[in-house]
Amino acid sequence: MGVPLPEVIYSAVKPIIRMYLIILTGFVMTKLGFVSVSTTRAISDLVLLLFMPSLIFDKIVSYISISDIKTIGVICLSAFMMYCCNAGVTAAIVTLTPVPKKKNESWIGGAMLAGIMQNVSDLPISYLQAMTTFSDDEINKGTAYVIIWLTMYIVVQFNCGMFQLVELDFRRKRDAEEKSQSRELPTIREDKAPERDTDVDHDRLSPKSSLSGSSLSSIDSAPASENLNPHALLSTTNSHNSHSTRYPVSRIPSARPHHDYALSQCNSHASSTRSAASSHRSSVLTQPHVQELIREYSRHEPYNRDIPTNMKIITETNLSSKDIENSAKAPWVRRYKLHYLIFFVKNLKKPNSIVLIFSLIIALIPWLKALFVQTTVYMPNAPDHQPPLSFILQYAQYCAMPCVPLGIFLIGSLLGRLQINDIPKGFWKCVVCHTVYRLCILPIIGILWVDRMKKANWLTDPMAMFVTCLEFSLPSATIQVYLTASNMDPEDENPLQINCLSLYLIVQYTSLVVTMPIVVCYTLKNVVHI
Structure with missing residues (x-):
């Protein structure tokens, strides 16, 4: 039954x-x-x-x-x-x-x-x-x-x-952006040639995934004991990285003057800056956001760029097509296109x-x-x-x-x-x-x-x-x-x-x-x- x-x-x-x-x-x-x-x-x-x-x-x-x-x-x-x-x-x-x-x-x-x-x-x-x-x-x-x-x-x-x-x-998306930039490039060279060098230097100071000016100021506003600890420095930068979406370095004429200004502001208003940082941390903790997830795993972030291939394979979350291409650099692998086989192994x-x-x-x-x-x-x-x-x-x-x-x-x-x-x-x-x-x-x-x-x-x-x-x-x-x-x-x-x-x-x-x-x-x- x-x-x-x-x-x-x-x-x-x-x-x-x-x-x-x-x-x-x-x-x-x-x-x-x-x-x-x-x-x-x-x-x-x-x-x-x-x-x-x-x-x-x-x-x-x-x-x-x-x-x-x-x-x-x-x-x-x-x-x-x-x-x-x-x-x-x-x-x-x-x-x-x-x-x-x-x-x-x-x-x-x-x-x-x-x-x-x-x-x-x-x-x-x-x-x-x-x-x-x-x-x-x-x-x-x-x-x-x-x-x-x-x-x-x-x-x-x-x-x-x-x-x-x-x-x-x-x-x-990257291909579409590169095509649009290549179409605009002749116009930039013809109309704005004198400003090109400034823009290039400016872009070098402000890659998309690098530290923003506001995050630099947050590092200076941290206690001295935290600045001596690279892990604390990294976590502080990560927790304040949300400011970069509002005040990216690319909108600031120079990252260094902004950093100096933030340093002077920090020296004169240390307690208020620390309290603001503390409130920001608490707001991040109490309001989880998908942006935190992206910052933690994104390969655009500085601390996610150089993860060893073996560690990528173990954690499985940072693998990309480049890892397949770089799985073996022997000439015979490239000649016979055996990257996938080597990567499989x-x-x-x-x-x-x-x-x-x-x-x-x-x-x-x-x-x-x-x-x-x-x-x-x-x-x-x-x-x-x-x-x-x-x-x-x-x-x-x-x-x-x-x-x-x-x-x-x-x-x-x-x-x-x-x-x-x-x-x-x-x-x-x-x-x-x-x-x-x-x-x-x-x-x-x-x-x-x-x-x-x-x-x-x-x-x-x-x-x-x-x-x-x-x-x-x-x-x-x-x-x-x-x-x-x-x-x-x-x-x-x-x-x-x-x-x-x-x-x-x-x-x-x-x-x-x-x-x-x-x-x-x-x-x-x-x-x-x-």
Whole structure:
């Protein structure tokens, strides 16, 4: 006898409540100013460097075995099919709906990436861990399958260079600006030749991402102990950088006189300046703004320009097409255009990728697996009657505990930082079409696909069926916000790309509360047959 329908409905609704309570916690704490952008960035890096690799090692070694090879292959095939389907439908939506397509105001590449990639790990793992219709072993096995989906996501998004779609819009904008400047250049040379040298010197003093005059004055207004600390200097500059949008150096005849004037003003009004700086800091903390996010991740900022390539690959948020071009400088690589292959291999340096490779090797070789968990293979136990290397697995289990809650919390923090200032006319049609496809139509495609794999006897594990249906019903990936911010100019007062992406994410994550429980209920009753 199957599980009664009311119990199935409750089992489908309960996990979404817990998940959104964590998201709401991150949202509220960010709105109240308790979570800064630098804090979320540090937490995100820690998740990628420690917590997620620990989760991968724990679940893969403990719950994947040589008998799951066929299931892993079907999951990889399912992910490839889903990404191809997403690409085709998203291309049609972008073509037929009023997505911004002007060269100087474009969001074609961003819309394509948002339509293709989905949030593959935190949401489904959080959902699984709160379900009461499955046993603990089944939930852990499902988590291991989710990690295989995460692997396919990383391969497509980063190893294969799909992140470059975000750059497409900004590259078109730069090309349009360069063409307009080249057309105006002869007129400038003919009519304003005497002033050209002054303008050039002026521009050298005021690059878009450099420190503004007001931020220089804020450095001088800081206490002497802060000026001696480079980290304090950097944070002070960053916190006052919002003044640069109102008083950029390019509007001041000379940055040095302004700096001297600010210094004299600081000496005469030290206390008032410090109080003003303090009030500005508090206003920034209490009113989170998407501009803070852009300043933290933008490659235009001085402290984001020289990030080592290895660190870019690990954190994943500052990658660009230049990293692919510079992945190898050997003549034979350039001759045969093997940059993508070298970049693909270098991306395997990610902690997640390294741990996954070693975990699969251990899990698929019974004698190695027996060193960590009890198997049918004979292996002498340690004095505590546990496998000899079980303490390593216990370490991974302990370190993996914060991974999913922190991931969900960061989603709420990110949503709390997003703001929609200006939306292009008619863009809502694109958002509605894409939301309906991703959260309503794509789950139906996924259920039909799983049913076909089940009838062909390719998918036999109920947890693999459930996880596959779940993966087809997820919203767009939030990491695209960081990829977009890294390409943006902090002084842009109307960030079109962030505005469009913010509306995409807000609508999808709001609608998910309704769509996911429905998909789960149908999957449990008609696909898994519990």
